[in-house]
Amino acid sequence: MTTPSGAPGKTDERGTHRRDPYGHADMQRLLEPASVALVGASSNPASLGGRTLANLSTFPGMLYPVNARHAQLAGRTCYRSITDLPESPDCVVLAVPQEAVMDVASECAARGVGALIVLASGYAETGEQGAREQQALLALGRQHGMRIVGPNCVGVAHRGRGLHAAFAEFPPGPSVPGARVGLIAQSGALGLGLSQAAGNGMSISHVLTCGNSCDVDVADYVAWLAQDVSCDSIALAFEGLEDPQRLREAARLARAAGKRIAACKLGVSDDGRAAARWHTNTATDVDGGWPQFFAACGIVQVTRIEALMENASFLAKAPSSRTGGVAVVSGSGGTAILAMDAAQRHGFSTPQPLESTAGRLRSAVPAFGSPRNPCDATAQATRNPESLLACADAMLADPQYAALVIPWGRSQPARLIPELGTLSRRHGKPLCLVWMSQLAGGAAAEEVEQQPGVALFRSLDICFEALANWQKV
Amino acid sequence: MTTPSGAPGKTDERGTHRRDPYGHADMQRLLEPASVALVGASSNPASLGGRTLANLSTFPGMLYPVNARHAQLAGRTCYRSITDLPESPDCVVLAVPQEAVMDVASECAARGVGALIVLASGYAETGEQGAREQQALLALGRQHGMRIVGPNCVGVAHRGRGLHAAFAEFPPGPSVPGARVGLIAQSGALGLGLSQAAGNGMSISHVLTCGNSCDVDVADYVAWLAQDVSCDSIALAFEGLEDPQRLREAARLARAAGKRIAACKLGVSDDGRAAARWHTNTATDVDGGWPQFFAACGIVQVTRIEALMENASFLAKAPSSRTGGVAVVSGSGGTAILAMDAAQRHGFSTPQPLESTAGRLRSAVPAFGSPRNPCDATAQATRNPESLLACADAMLADPQYAALVIPWGRSQPARLIPELGTLSRRHGKPLCLVWMSQLAGGAAAEEVEQQPGVALFRSLDICFEALANWQKV
Numbered sequence: 035m036t037t038p039s040g041a042p043g044k045t046d047e048r049g050t051h052r053r054d055p056y057g058h059a060d061m062q063r064l065l066e067p068a069s070v071a072l073v074g075a076s077s078n079p080a081s082l083g084g085r086t087l088a089n090l091s092t093f094p095g096m097l098y099p100v101n102a103r104h105a106q107l108a109g110r111t112c113y114r115s116i117t118d119l120p121e122s123p124d125c126v127v128l129a130v131p132q133e134a135v136m137d138v139a140s141e142c143a144a145r146g147v148g149a150l151i152v153l154a155s156g157y158a159e160t161g162e163q164g165a166r167e168q169q170a171l172l173a174l175g176r177q178h179g180m181r182i183v184g185p186n187c188v189g190v191a192h193r194g195r196g197l198h199a200a201f202a203e204f205p206p207g208p209s210v211p212g213a214r215v216g217l218i219a220q221s222g223a224l225g226l227g228l229s230q231a232a233g234n235g236m237s238i239s240h241v242l243t244c245g246n247s248c249d250v251d252v253a254d255y256v257a258w259l260a261q262d263v264s265c266d267s268i269a270l271a272f273e274g275l276e277d278p279q280r281l282r283e284a285a286r287l288a289r290a291a292g293k294r295i296a297a298c299k300l301g302v303s304d305d306g307r308a309a310a311r312w313h314t315n316t317a318t319d320v321d322g323g324w325p326q327f328f329a330a331c332g333i334v335q336v337t338r339i340e341a342l343m344e345n346a347s348f349l350a351k352a353p354s355s356r357t358g359g360v361a362v363v364s365g366s367g368g369t370a371i372l373a374m375d376a377a378q379r380h381g382f383s384t385p386q387p388l389e390s391t392a393g394r395l396r397s398a399v400p401a402f403g404s405p406r407n408p409c410d411a412t413a414q415a416t417r418n419p420e421s422l423l424a425c426a427d428a429m430l431a432d433p434q435y436a437a438l439v440i441p442w443g444r445s446q447p448a449r450l451i452p453e454l455g456t457l458s459r460r461h462g463k464p465l466c467l468v469w470m471s472q473l474a475g476g477a478a479a480e481e482v483e484q485q486p487g488v489a490l491f492r493s494l495d496i497c498f499e500a501l502a503n504w505q506k507v
Numbered sequence: 508m509t510t511p512s513g514a515p516g517k518t519d520e521r522g523t524h525r526r527d528p529y530g531h532a533d534m535q536r537l538l539e540p541a542s543v544a545l546v547g548a549s550s551n552p553a554s555l556g557g558r559t560l561a562n563l564s565t566f567p568g569m570l571y572p573v574n575a576r577h578a579q580l581a582g583r584t585c586y587r588s589i590t591d592l593p594e595s596p597d598c599v600v601l602a603v604p605q606e607a608v609m610d611v612a613s614e615c616a617a618r619g620v621g622a623l624i625v626l627a628s629g630y631a632e633t634g635e636q637g638a639r640e641q642q643a644l645l646a647l648g649r650q651h652g653m654r655i656v657g658p659n660c661v662g663v664a665h666r667g668r669g670l671h672a673a674f675a676e677f678p679p680g681p682s683v684p685g686a687r688v689g690l691i692a693q694s695g696a697l698g699l700g701l702s703q704a705a706g707n708g709m710s711i712s713h714v715l716t717c718g719n720s721c722d723v724d725v726a727d728y729v730a731w732l733a734q735d736v737s738c739d740s741i742a743l744a745f746e747g748l749e750d751p752q753r754l755r756e757a758a759r760l761a762r763a764a765g766k767r768i769a770a771c772k773l774g775v776s777d778d779g780r781a782a783a784r785w786h787t788n789t790a791t792d793v794d795g796g797w798p799q800f801f802a803a804c805g806i807v808q809v810t811r812i813e814a815l816m817e818n819a820s821f822l823a824k825a826p827s828s829r830t831g832g833v834a835v836v837s838g839s840g841g842t843a844i845l846a847m848d849a850a851q852r853h854g855f856s857t858p859q860p861l862e863s864t865a866g867r868l869r870s871a872v873p874a875f876g877s878p879r880n881p882c883d884a885t886a887q888a889t890r891n892p893e894s895l896l897a898c899a900d901a902m903l904a905d906p907q908y909a910a911l912v913i914p915w916g917r918s919q920p921a922r923l924i925p926e927l928g929t930l931s932r933r934h935g936k937p938l939c940l941v942w943m944s945q946l947a948g949g950a951a952a953e954e955v956e957q958q959p960g961v962a963l964f965r966s967l968d969i970c971f972e973a974l975a976n977w978q979k980v
Contacts, residue, residue: 080890155875155885159840164875186875188886221841223886227916230944273844300844303851305881312877313840337852339845339943340966367632367786368694371746371773372812378776379810402628402637402659404785408778412628413661413695417553443700470812471703493813 052277055257055284056181056250063148064181064250065192065242065258067124068095070199071116071147073138074129075099075107082153082201083129086189089198090127098123115141122146127189127199132156132167135185139171143178150175151199152184158246159186159313172248187245188222191229194239194264202226204241205233212237212483213350215343216265218255219243220272220316221300224339228271231343235479235490239265247316251275256284260291267293267350269342270333273300274316278327285331294349294507296334298342299324334503341496348489348500352464355504358436359383361429362408365415365422369441369470370408373494377439380498384408385434394428419450426454430461437464437501441494444471445478455485464489464504468497525750528730528757529654529723536621537654537723538665538715538731540597541568543672544589544620546611547602548572548580555626555674556602559662562671563600571596588614595619600662600672605629605640608658612644616651623648624672625657630719631788632659638788645721660718661695664702667712667737675699677714678706685710685956686823688816689738691728692716693745693789694773697812701744704816708952708963712738720789724748729757733764740766740823742815743806746773747789751800758804767822767980769807771815772797807976814969821962821973825937828977831909832856834902835881838895842914842943843881846967850912853971857881858907867901892923899927903934910937910974914967917944921951928958937962937977939970 070093076083083101087108090097097110098119104112113119116126116138122145128138132154139150157168168185175182183190189200198204202222214237219225225243232238240262242255252272259265268288275281288295301310301318310318320327328335334349336342360382364370377384386407387395395405398421404410409429415422422440429438440446440454446467458465467482468491482490491497543566549556556574560581563570570583571592577585586592589599589611595618601611605627612623630641641658648655656663662673671677675695687710692698698716705711713735715728725745732738741761748754761768774783774791783791793800801808807822809815833855837843850857859880860868868878871894877883882898895913902911913919913927919940931938940955941964955963964970 155873157875160875219841221839221844223839223916224841224845224943225916227842227942227944230917271841273841300841300848303848305851305857306844306847309840309844309847309877309879309881309883312879313844313883338849338966338968340968366694366696367782368692368697368744368746368773369700371694371779371782371786372697374779374782375773375776376811378778384778400628402630402633404782406782406785408782410782410786443696443698444703469700470697471700493811495811495813 052279055280055287056254058258058261061181061254061258063124064183065190065197066195067148067197069098069121069123070095071098071100071119071123071126072129073100073116073126075101075112077104077107085201086127086129086199089200089203092196092198094196116145116147117141124148125151125199127151127153129153129201136167136171139174143174143180147180149181149183151187151189152182153187153189153201155186157185168246168248175249182249184245185248187243188225189243191241200243204229210237210480210484213347213486214239214264214266215346215350216240216259216262216268217242218252218259218268218270218272220245220247220252224271228269228343235483236343236347237483247276251280253280253284256281256295257287260284260287260293265293267346268295269346270295270297271300271339271342273310273313274318276317278320282331285333289332294334296336296342296345296349297328298336298339332507334507341499344491344496345500345503348464348466348504351486351489352504353462353487355507356436357505359385359434360501361432361435361438362441363411363422363425363429363438364408364441365411365413366443367410369443370410373439373441373468374408376494376498379495380502382498382501387429387432388434391428391432395425398424398428419447422450423453423457426465427457430457430463430465435463436505437466439466439468439497441468441470445469445476448478448481451478451481451485451488455488458485458487466491466497466501468492468494470494525752528753528760529727531731531734534654534727534731536597537656538663538670539668540621540670542571542594542596543568544571544573544592544596544599545602546573546589546599548574548585550577550580558674559600559602559672562673562676565669565671567669569594589618589620590614597621598624598672600624600626602626602674609640609644612647616647616653620653622654622656624660624662625655626660626662626674628659630658632719632786641719641721648722655722657718658721660716661698662716664714673716677702683710683953683957686820686959687712687737687739688819688823689713689732689735689741690715691725691732691741691743691745693718693720693725697744701742701816708956709816709820710956720749724753726753726757729754729768730760733757733760733766738766740819741768742819743768743770744773744812744815746783746786747791749790751793755804758806762805767807769809769815769818769822770801771809771812805980807980814972817964817969818973818976821937821977824959824962825977826935826960828980829909830978832858832907833974834860834905834908834911835914836884836895836898836902836911837881837914838884838886839916840883842916843883846912846914846941847881849967849971852968853975855971855974860902860905861907864901864905868898871897871901892920895923896926896930899938900930903930903936903938908936909978910939912939912941912970914941914943918942918949918951921954924951924954924958924961928961931958931960939964939974941965941967941970943967
């Protein structure tokens with residue numbers, strides 16, 4: 035059915051209008067546009083319009099800068115208005131002041147534009163007048179079947195399409211093939227900060243922000259990523275959602291497509307909820323509480339935002355969940371001890387290896403190492419990688435263990451990692467590398483990215499949390 | 508008094524011999540040597556001896572490679588043995604196999620060497636035979652007043668002296684003046700991993716490892732750093748300690764010198780303790796438990812190792828502890844909401860500003876911002892830094908707040924940071940920047956490093972933990 039506002043949906047038992055997440059056709063002109071226009075394109079590289087124009091420069095489709103004061107911008111013809119464009123663009127980014135948004139949006143609607151990305155603030159987050167203006171913008175969009183992203187947002191990026199329609203400088207992911215995380219962040223600043231994980235070797239397929247979410251919200255983005263083959267798992271950070279049931283439906287679509295979701299809900303405290311009302315004024319609660327809601331959706335809830343991306347990447351890499359204990363192999367006794375402490379904090383059993391496993395460990399580690407769990411292959415493992423691989427193989431083969439954790443002081447030698455990947459796949463168990471340096475990245479991290487089954491963490495606690503969540507969902 | 512083994516100390520009521528931490532004179536030839544010899548120096552850059560030789564190349568004093576198979580190494584005269592050296596070196600690094608250690612050590616003792624750094628493993632961590640050999644090494648050292656670092660360690664670095672007597676590639680700290688953290692890590696791999704914080708802009712004055720700690724232990728290092736003017740606070744990661752009372756005494760010396768200590772105790776779980784016995788075989792327990800012990804010592808205990816360096820840097824920067832709530836100012840509503848959630852998790856009050864403060868906030872933030880706590884100065888604060896500074900000034904002036912937290916998606920503009928430093932000093936309150944990107948660093952981080960009172964975190968939870976600990980000690 036179709037509601038008067040043009041959005042498909044249904045009315046629930048309380049009489050509340052509910053729409054399903056937007057389908058592929060509803061979102062295609064937004065996220066797979068053939069043409070993009072930027073109203074408010076600017077020659078000032080520090081302005082919103084200038085930054086967005088620079089980010090859009092890699093777009094392979096038609097790009098139309100719109101600004102009445104320029105004939106050319108960035109080597110392209112610049113147009114006076116949307117009306118003057120040679121075609122009706124699929125997607126239009128509005129980098130104009132709040133006062134000008136409604137006029138431009140009306141022009142876009144009249145021209146048959148498919149989607150607007152509205153950067154301006156000054157809407158529902160400021161009070162009743164702003165809320166009315168946001169409602170008018172939404173009504174216009176619904177009337178013309180024109181998707182609206184924002185207002186009060188930084189934009190979107192879809193790497194597989196070369197689309198970077200945002201004023202924020204989302205970094206590109208590494209150029210290696212990997213477990214591709216689709217990042218959805220209601221807050222643009224978080225989208226920008228979290229996407230920097232790409233600089234640590236993580237493949238990020240999308241950065242999708244929505245700010246006030248008057249039309250397109252995080253549930254719509256989840257539904258999109260569920261069917262987008264360029265994404266393997268979903269990282270979601272959001273503060274509010276008009277209709278949490280829409281997220282439940284989107285999560286069901288993602289699950290059906292074999293994609294797992296890690297989510298960080300902002301505004302879980304009283305003060306945080308109050309702050310959210312002043313930020314995007316989206317509804318922040320759900321009946322029964324968020325932990326129960328996420329559990330029912332099969333979504334992994336992450337409390338600390340810094341754990342979100344590594345959890346999502348792990349979920350893109352881990353094979354099917356299995357029960358059991360955890361084995362630890364390390365080249366350093368200190369990191370192995372810390373791993374035991376963290377395992378205990380997170381309720382894991384760390385049984386001693388079977389006698390057959392111990393025999394294999396004994397023949398692989400030096401006399402001053404430990405053929406136990408944790409297995410300390412000693413610093414010699416750095417120079418003699420075969421010993422580390424032999425220990426990893428023995429531990430992964432032991433049926434007591436569901437996963438293997440390898441803590442290390444910093445990055446491991448990149449040359450080892452493909453062989454660890456082979457072992458993980460052979461045994462069908464996840465292998466978690468924990469590099470205990472906040473700076474560890476580079477070539478070795480890009481090697482990890484290419485190995486299904488091998489996940490990278492920079493915190494033991496985040497690693498064991500991820501494993502615990504994996505065993506729960 | 509002097510015990511039969513040559514170490515100063517006393518005998519306690521149980522008849523256990525106790526020595527005090529070594530004093531400056533006991534440790535000077537180790538950590539401020541005029542001359543260093545490397546036995547086992549090698550032309551193979553991948554070997555322990557080759558790596559140590561490369562690391563020692565910046566040493567400004569006399570450096571003597573020792574290896575009977577070379578006449579020259581790295582452009583220096585290479586000597587056949589310690590006996591053949593033209594002088595008695597202050598400090599000798601033994602990069603030789605375990606079987607050769609005792610002979611070389613005896614030669615060093617006969618030559619009047621001041622300190623040995625023994626890299627080889629195969630001692631107390633392997634069983635009774637190894638323990639006996641370690642005891643013999645210690646007895647030799649005590650008999651000749653020769654300090655012994657290790658065995659089973661990676662070495663030491665003292666940046667102010669240009670001393671990098673280790674096979675591990677500890678990075679140099681940034682070249683900016685800052686709050687200098689002295690890092691003590693029993694485990695070499697942790698010393699290496701944790702010291703990489705230098706690449707994120709943190710000043711690290713020393714990296715001191717001790718492995719099996721047969722003679723010099725972490726307490727001796729704490730006592731050294733207490734009096735070393737090139738260090739402002741101490742980060743300590745260790746698994747065991749023969750005599751915890753020695754650490755208590757060393758902590759007293761540090762406190763008296765105005766230096767605070769953050770410590771991560773490894774092996775706090777049953778499995779972790781068992782692993783520690785197999786690693787360095789040092790005693791891992793203390794009467795009454797570690798949390799009580801650390802509290803009695805005025806040491807901040809950190810559970811998660813990844814929080815250690817930021818805690819220590821904060822302690823080097825924070826003014827005197829004060830009670831009160833926390834104010835949050837941000838350029839992003841999302842990060843502000845997360846800060847409120849984290850504040851509540853850590854038990855902080857986040858009161859609303861006084862009316863006079865709110866008035867100042869109102870005149871500084873745009874209409875769509877929030878002149879509240881948290882204060883959302885909006886993304887305009889990125890382009891108009893004056894508004895962020897005005898908000899910070901207003902919040903720091905409000906007597907309800909003990910500290911100000913500024914969360915941000917990634918690095919802030921470097922140009923803002925000196926002015927934030929001025930505000931922190933003017934109000935005598937710590938200002939915590941939280942950059943929610945694991946990659947945030949660079950020029951802005953180096954600016955933060957130069958501002959007393961301004962501390963940098965990459966995790967809200969680590970920030971609020973540090974503030975809570977600061978209010979406790």
